[in-house]
Amino acid sequence: MEMETAKSVEEENGNKWNDVLRTMLPPGAPVPDQDQLDYSIAIEYDGPPISSEIPKNEPLNLHSLPRRQNRIVGVGSNPDSKFSPKSRPRFKKILHNAESLSPGGSSRYSSVVPSVGEEEEWRFNSRVSSLRIQGSSQMEVRGNPMVNFRSGEVKNEGVVNVELQEKGNETFHCKSWPSTVMVRSKKKRTCFRCGKLNVLLEREACFVCDAKYCSSCLLKAMGSMPEGRKCVTCIGMPINELKRSFLGKSSRMLCRVCGPLEIKQIMKAEKECSVNQLRPEQLIVNGRQLRQDELDEIMGCPNPPVKLKPGKYWYDKDSGLWGKEGEKPDRIITSKLNVGEALQQTASNGRTGVLINGREITKTELRMLKLSKVQCPRDTAFWVYDDGSYEEEGQNNIKGNIWGKASTRLLCSLLSLPSPRLGLSGSQLGSNLDAVSFSNRSVPEYLEQKRVQKLMLLGLEGSGMGTIFKQAKFIYGNKYSPEELQDIKLLIQKNMYIYLGVLLEARERFEENALEQIDNHLDEAWKHPALQETYKRRNELDSFPDAAKYFLDRAIEISSNEYEPSEMDILLAEGVDMCNAIACLDFSLDDQSPMSESYNEHFEALPPLIKYQLIRVNSKGLVEGCKWLGMFEDSRAVIFVVALSDYDQVWYDGSGAVHNRMKASRNIFESLIKHPSFRRIPFILLLNKYDILEEKINRVPLTVCDWFEDFNPLRAHSTHQYMANYAYHYIAVKFKDIYSSVTDEKLFVWPTMAHDDITVDEAFKYIREVLRWDEIKNENLISFEDDSFYNTDACSHSPFTQQSGKN
Numbered sequence: 001m002e003m004e005t006a007k008s009v010e011e012e013n014g015n016k017w018n019d020v021l022r023t024m025l026p027p028g029a030p031v032p033d034q035d036q037l038d039y040s041i042a043i044e045y046d047g048p049p050i051s052s053e054i055p056k057n058e059p060l061n062l063h064s065l066p067r068r069q070n071r072i073v074g075v076g077s078n079p080d081s082k083f084s085p086k087s088r089p090r091f092k093k094i095l096h097n098a099e100s101l102s103p104g105g106s107s108r109y110s111s112v113v114p115s116v117g118e119e120e121e122w123r124f125n126s127r128v129s130s131l132r133i134q135g136s137s138q139m140e141v142r143g144n145p146m147v148n149f150r151s152g153e154v155k156n157e158g159v160v161n162v163e164l165q166e167k168g169n170e171t172f173h174c175k176s177w178p179s180t181v182m183v184r185s186k187k188k189r190t191c192f193r194c195g196k197l198n199v200l201l202e203r204e205a206c207f208v209c210d211a212k213y214c215s216s217c218l219l220k221a222m223g224s225m226p227e228g229r230k231c232v233t234c235i236g237m238p239i240n241e242l243k244r245s246f247l248g249k250s251s252r253m254l255c256r257v258c259g260p261l262e263i264k265q266i267m268k269a270e271k272e273c274s275v276n277q278l279r280p281e282q283l284i285v286n287g288r289q290l291r292q293d294e295l296d297e298i299m300g301c302p303n304p305p306v307k308l309k310p311g312k313y314w315y316d317k318d319s320g321l322w323g324k325e326g327e328k329p330d331r332i333i334t335s336k337l338n339v340g341e342a343l344q345q346t347a348s349n350g351r352t353g354v355l356i357n358g359r360e361i362t363k364t365e366l367r368m369l370k371l372s373k374v375q376c377p378r379d380t381a382f383w384v385y386d387d388g389s390y391e392e393e394g395q396n397n398i399k400g401n402i403w404g405k406a407s408t409r410l411l412c413s414l415l416s417l418p419s420p421r422l423g424l425s426g427s428q429l430g431s432n433l434d435a436v437s438f439s440n441r442s443v444p445e446y447l448e449q450k451r452v453q454k455l456m457l458l459g460l461e462g463s464g465m466g467t468i469f470k471q472a473k474f475i476y477g478n479k480y481s482p483e484e485l486q487d488i489k490l491l492i493q494k495n496m497y498i499y500l501g502v503l504l505e506a507r508e509r510f511e512e513n514a515l516e517q518i519d520n521h522l523d524e525a526w527k528h529p530a531l532q533e534t535y536k537r538r539n540e541l542d543s544f545p546d547a548a549k550y551f552l553d554r555a556i557e558i559s560s561n562e563y564e565p566s567e568m569d570i571l572l573a574e575g576v577d578m579c580n581a582i583a584c585l586d587f588s589l590d591d592q593s594p595m596s597e598s599y600n601e602h603f604e605a606l607p608p609l610i611k612y613q614l615i616r617v618n619s620k621g622l623v624e625g626c627k628w629l630g631m632f633e634d635s636r637a638v639i640f641v642v643a644l645s646d647y648d649q650v651w652y653d654g655s656g657a658v659h660n661r662m663k664a665s666r667n668i669f670e671s672l673i674k675h676p677s678f679r680r681i682p683f684i685l686l687l688n689k690y691d692i693l694e695e696k697i698n699r700v701p702l703t704v705c706d707w708f709e710d711f712n713p714l715r716a717h718s719t720h721q722y723m724a725n726y727a728y729h730y731i732a733v734k735f736k737d738i739y740s741s742v743t744d745e746k747l748f749v750w751p752t753m754a755h756d757d758i759t760v761d762e763a764f765k766y767i768r769e770v771l772r773w774d775e776i777k778n779e780n781l782i783s784f785e786d787d788s789f790y791n792t793d794a795c796s797h798s799p800f801t802q803q804s805g806k807n
């Protein structure tokens, strides 16, 4: 009886879930399998309120399972398998994740499943032919690529000492097994000591092996922390380089379990103890490993490379430019340091034929120089000094200062090239200023720049990018200065005369005779019945904005000297922010703002505010061969705006040829996703002007655009809301198909009405989530790429990975 009740409750819940899903999908669309849900198309949720209870994850008692081996690989073939066909995709996902986490991209793990026996086992298909684990128990396996070891031992010991012997008899020593620990701790967030799982609680991690501990276990696992946050068993071992930037930065958990004085001592030890320092052999500068005295010189100079990581670098001692081997300059450090070998021509892998201090510069640098009007044809060689002055080789004639102009510094920041901090010339950077004054300085501008995520806002002109840009400016607290407001006021007044001029011209065209007795006064002219008749035929005019009426209706007020544009006026005004080809907006998304969902309510630690730079490029630049785009190859994401209402609109290209606007948007979109600057960058499609689509979808069928000729709604005569929803979904899928066929990736789509601040704010929150997903995806890959620094790169004799050339 009880079982029957439970079953019916379960069924009822299932039905509720299906009902909720159905309200979110376009009518008639099939309800997808729960495991197959796709979150990349955003639709508004107006179902019943959803509980804000934190979901609980009941731990699985492995010992309660039957004593039989269940391997994922065998799930399909084993008729007795405990895993239902429905649970297979989930397990496949786990397997896929484990595979994608494997170093070097190869499938190092053949399966990551608890096989059920006396103890938990983890099975690895390792590339190594010999593996020895030194710990409380020792185990040696030779000549067998399949290695079993007991996770219980790993867990109790905290750290396993592993010696890997590659087939080529090359031996790598690694005192921990970071790969193993990372996979497990990242996925499970269990405390490494007590084994308790709580995804929402903080964990403090060991700087060596990444074992994570809850606040109750922290002190027991780490003791008095003489070298900072390390398990007792990891003391004396070098830290995981991925964590170097966190050295000396306390955490909330530490503040809870230790007193302020203790924390101070621990942080000091963590930052300063010798074993946690970079070792000279970890740095190769201009092709040679550093010696200890050279490392001391670099680290002790007035302006050292901050947050230095092991790797190969180039250094131009005349200008102070510093970068990763094979890449463009990354920063400017103190000049004239005696470190490494002489700078090589190929140091940054440039192919431009232009040399600076003997180094062939990269395309990005050349672009910056050209845009800054520095004459630099091929085969030019410059000398650039540490104060920014430059001259052509052999001419003994200083031609100017590279970073002298503010516009050049702005360009550098857009192109992620270093430039000296304001108020601190290159020569000051190079001189022997008191090191203390530098160590107390605030973070230099160009380093701040590194933490800003660039978001490109692109689309066909008129699709609403400008409005979205302005809306973001208002929502995220950027204000127009009084001078800018004055310019906007004049612009709006000028626009009104332009609108009236267009209407008068149209009147002549429609009626074949001009209005004779029309007055010169703006307001009276606009209200004249003849012009009102012409206005009714505005659809026949080329891009006559809806906003014209909004302004012309208030012609008297707006023409007056006292007029001050409101936020809505600015939003609707054409041409604001577009005096330059590029407009930038710096902002961060404050989760505490009243508009935001209470994202952090359940989290003890607030994630740090990420800074974004929204860059809007004049759409003419896109049409004219995308010449601007090369400047933005380090963008974090592309936000592409398409007006949903464009399907029946026309657009004239530069040559005067007429195109359907929706298809013109599609063509630009296609060229962008194929553009080399945006390879592997997530794209987010904002389908804008949803309100106009709703208003006209029943008036003008979507099929007037031949790209949409197969649009076939299930209920042909339905409400405009239904049709708009269906059309939105359909258009989203059309773009998604193009995107996935070119990139093999998922396109993320969000609907907006740019005049409505809430939809724009939500769009940016969605974009933030997309970036987080992307980060997590990349983090997993990066953590293993960086593990290869130590032991997994079979081709490399050095502990450093090869830096890929990137201009």
Ligand SMILES: Nc1nc2c(ncn2[C@@H]2O[C@H](COP(=O)(O)OP(=O)(O)OP(=O)(O)O)[C@@H](O)[C@H]2O)c(=O)[nH]1
Residues within 6 Å of the ligand: 460, 461, 462, 463, 464, 465, 466, 467, 468, 545, 546, 547, 571, 572, 574, 575, 576, 578, 688, 689, 690, 691, 692, 752, 753, 754, 755
């Ligand atoms: N009804 C409605 N109008 C919109 C929407 N988004 C933009 N518009 C209007 O569409 C017109 C073109 O938008 P803009 O933002 O100026 O287009 P843009 O070419 O991308 O930007 P600019 O280069 O600054 O002109 C303007 O009149 C906007 O007010 C929307 O979601 N709904």
